[in-house]
Amino acid sequence: MQEFAIDAKVGFAIVAVFGLAWIAFGWYLGRKNVTHEDFALAGRNVGFAFASATAMATWVTSNTTLVAPELTYQFGIWGMIGYSFAALGLILFAPLSARIKKLLPNGYTSGDFIRLRYGRPAWYVFILISAVYAMGWLVSLGMAGGILLQALSGLNYHIGMSAILLICVVYTLFGGLRAVIATDFIQALIIITGVVLVAFLLLTNIGMDEIHANLSDNHPRLLDVLFPAAIMFLFNNIFFGLGEIFHSNVWWSRALAFKQKVAYRAFITGGLLWLPIPIVTGFVALAAPQLGIFPASPDMVGPTVAAAVLGTGGAVIVFIVVFSALASSLDSVLAATSDLVTRDIYHKRLRPNANDKQLFRVNRYVIALLGIVTWLLCLPQIATLGALLNFTGAFVASTIWPVVVGLYNPKLTGRYAAAAMAIGTLSGLISYFAIGFYVAALTACLVSGLITLTGLLRSRQTFDWEQLNEKEPAL
Numbered sequence: 001m002q003e004f005a006i007d008a009k010v011g012f013a014i015v016a017v018f019g020l021a022w023i024a025f026g027w028y029l030g031r032k033n034v035t036h037e038d039f040a041l042a043g044r045n046v047g048f049a050f051a052s053a054t055a056m057a058t059w060v061t062s063n064t065t066l067v068a069p070e071l072t073y074q075f076g077i078w079g080m081i082g083y084s085f086a087a088l089g090l091i092l093f094a095p096l097s098a099r100i101k102k103l104l105p106n107g108y109t110s111g112d113f114i115r116l117r118y119g120r121p122a123w124y125v126f127i128l129i130s131a132v133y134a135m136g137w138l139v140s141l142g143m144a145g146g147i148l149l150q151a152l153s154g155l156n157y158h159i160g161m162s163a164i165l166l167i168c169v170v171y172t173l174f175g176g177l178r179a180v181i182a183t184d185f186i187q188a189l190i191i192i193t194g195v196v197l198v199a200f201l202l203l204t205n206i207g208m209d210e211i212h213a214n215l216s217d218n219h220p221r222l223l224d225v226l227f228p229a230a231i232m233f234l235f236n237n238i239f240f241g242l243g244e245i246f247h248s249n250v251w252w253s254r255a256l257a258f259k260q261k262v263a264y265r266a267f268i269t270g271g272l273l274w275l276p277i278p279i280v281t282g283f284v285a286l287a288a289p290q291l292g293i294f295p296a297s298p299d300m301v302g303p304t305v306a307a308a309v310l311g312t313g314g315a316v317i318v319f320i321v322v323f324s325a326l327a328s329s330l331d332s333v334l335a336a337t338s339d340l341v342t343r344d345i346y347h348k349r350l351r352p353n354a355n356d357k358q359l360f361r362v363n364r365y366v367i368a369l370l371g372i373v374t375w376l377l378c379l380p381q382i383a384t385l386g387a388l389l390n391f392t393g394a395f396v397a398s399t400i401w402p403v404v405v406g407l408y409n410p411k412l413t414g415r416y417a418a419a420a421m422a423i424g425t426l427s428g429l430i431s432y433f434a435i436g437f438y439v440a441a442l443t444a445c446l447v448s449g450l451i452t453l454t455g456l457l458r459s460r461q462t463f464d465w466e467q468l469n470e471k472e473p474a475l
Contacts, residue, residue, distance in 0.1 A: 004154040005307030005315030011153030014319060015160070019167035022327065025186075026171025026179035036359040039176035040108060040339045041257040046181055048266055051258045054184035055090055055270025057328035058250060060191050061141065064278050065322045067389060069302030072282035080282025082234040086241035090271030093245050097255035097263035099407050103468045109336075110252035110403075111344035116468050117406045118414035125421045127344060129395045130247065134337040135377065136392040138370065141330040142378040143388070148322050151295075151303040152315050161378050164323070168330040169371035173364050177257060177339075180331045187324040192273065194321030199280045201310050201317075202287075232438045236393065240441035243396030246403045250336040284309075338366040393441035394428025400445055401452035409456065410463035416455025424448030 033039045046054075064083065072079035104113060111130070115123040142161050149160030171179055245251050255263050285301045288294070293308060295301050303322065307315040342363040347354055354362070382388075402417040428444025 004152060005310075005312055006153040006319060008153045008155045010316075011149050011155050011319065012159070012163075014316070015149070015163050015167075015323065018320070018323060018327075019163065022167055022183050023171045023174070025183060026173075026175035028175075029179045029182050030175035033176055033178060033360075036356045036363065038178065039360055039363060040335075040343075041253060042176070042178040042181055044257055044259075046254075046258045046262070048259075048262050048269075050181050050185050051254070051262050051266030052269040052273070053188035054181045054254060054328075054332075055267050056273040057184040057188035057191060057325070058254075058332040059086070059090055059245075059270065059274050059329075060188075060277055060325040061137070061329040064274075065144075065281050065302065065325045067140075068278040068282040069285035069305070072285040073288060073301045076286070078234050079285070080279045082237045083278035083282060084275050085234065085238050086244075086278070087271040087275040088238060089241035089245035090267050090274060092242065093251060093255075094264045094267035094271075096246065096404065096407060097251070097258070097267055098261075100252060100255045101258070101260065101263055103407065103465060104256065104470075106470055107256055107468070108253075108343045109340050110247060110249045111340055111348075112470065113252070113403075113406070113468065114417075115344070115348065116470060117463065118402070118412075118417045122402070122414045122418035122421065123344075125418050126247070126399065127340075129399060129421060129425060130249065130337075130340060132395050133244070133248065133392045134333055134340075135374070136388060137333050138330065138337070138374040139377045140389045141326050141333065142374050143381060144326050145323070145330075146378070146381070148303060148319065148326070152307055152319050157381060158379065162375060164326055164330065165371055165375050165378070168327055168334060169367060172331045172334045173367050176363075177253065177335050180335050181254075181257070183331065184328045187328040188273075190324045191277070191321055191328075194317050194324075195277055195280050197317055198284075198306065198310070198314065198321070201314050202280075202284065202306075205309050232436075232442070236438045236440065236442040239397045239400065239445040240390070240393040243393065243398070243400050243441060243445065247396050247399035248336065249340045250332050253336050253339055334367050334370055337370055338363050341366045341370075387437065390437035390440065391432065393437070394432050394444045395425050397428060397441035397444040398422075398424030398448040401449045405452055405456065410465065411459040411461060412452065412455050412463075413459050413461055416451060416459070420448040420451040420455070423451060 037043065068080055068083040071083065075082070100107070100113070107113065111123065111127060114126040142165050145164030146157035146159070146161030149155040149163075150157045171183065175182070258266060281302060284305045287309060288301050288305050293301070293305055295304050303315075303318055306318040310318070342359060346362050346366075347359060351358070398421045402412070402420050405412050406417065424444040424447045427447040428440045431443040432440035
């Protein structure tokens with residue numbers, strides 16, 4: 001009979017205590033939301049400390065805490081180093097966020113920018129890409145909650161998955177982005193403290209020399225800096241991370257919610273704080289062969305090894321850190337995706353005359369609906385976290401060039417932007433299935449970039465930036 005580092009009752013108690021705390025906090029903060037703008041963008045008044053914390057905490061997802069060990073287990077040192085390069089997404093988004101704040105003073109979503117800058121056809125492609133990515137991220141986060149509880153305490157996967165979804169849906173329903181950012185601040189402190197403790201305990205309990213010797217003798221490929229698939233993964237992950245952040249309303253909503261001149265510093269700070277975390281979490285997986293740990297599913301290697309090395313106390317720390325990381329991302333994706341549906345589809349397509357009260361109500365309905373759909377999709381547990389998330393890389397990497405060029409160059413037209421995203425995505429999907437997940441984002445970005453460049457060379461238009469300053473009609 002398999003033994004687990006944490007008793008199932010203890011694991012469930014931790015989830016219950018933290019869950020009730022987040023829900024109560026979300027309800028308290030939600031009392032300050034008077035308008036839909038308060039709910040969706042926290043009144044556009046978020047300061048530097050909260051801005052930096054939410055940027056870092058939101059990017060510490062199931063990728064960082066569970067998938068980074070999984071890919072280190074598969075690719076070796078390039079797995080954890082490659083994941084750390086995803087910090088470039090946050091850092092390079094800093095100048096873009098300042099530009100977004102300047103060009104869209106009344107904007108709500110990334111969809112607003114695509115619609116106003118490129119027109120309807122490009123907007124349709126962009127919304128489809130955003131929907132696929134958002135659902136992929138939501139499902140991976142929900143699955144990660146179940147995997148975490150199952151790996152450390154033996155608690156049923158469906159209980160853990162259901163619990164984290166229910167908690168995040170409820171406090172996001174209460175507080176909107178204000179609650180998301182405030183809880184992110186606390187979760188960021190927990191994550192940083194916990195990762196430092198895990199690193200210290202790992203280095204104390206298991207030596208670097210022993211791990212290196214075991215890998216050199218039995219698994220030399222994991223130390224091979226010229227491992228071809230791992231090198232491709234490194235570059236693929238860079239473009240995947242850029243695409244994830246540059247297109248996603250999770251980050252655009254933050255850029256629009258932060259105070260003037262805060263966004264640039266906040267995203268750089270958040271990126272630098274995030275950078276060492278996947279190296280620490282990935283390092284855990286390198287000890288698996290020495291300990292004789294070969295989990296049935298590679299996405300369980302991180303918590304399994306941590307529990308074996310650190311014992312019950314360390315396992316509790318890992319449990320709390322990963323749970324906080326999942327919550328800090330899940331609430332953000334719920335809020336940002338519901339804003340995209342409410343603003344871009346309901347308000348701009350279905351009910352252009354909807355008033356503030358109606359938008360407020362619909363936004364909450366959408367959060368609840370997203371939670372239910374995510375729960376249903378998580379039930380079968382059809383793929384590993386890494387495979388599920390990297391599938392979306394083919395989609396998001398195709399948006400990098402249309403977004404960046406569209407923010408700074410007035411010449412690119414909607415026809416070429418739509419083609420770059422659509423054909424780039426298709427090319428990435430073909431390479432995903434024909435070659436492997438580690439080239440999907442790379443291919444999509446390359447093809448999209450070539451089409452974008454062609455569009456710039458052939459374009460004769462000059463876009464008027466004032467068209468982005470969309471005024472809301474008086475109701």
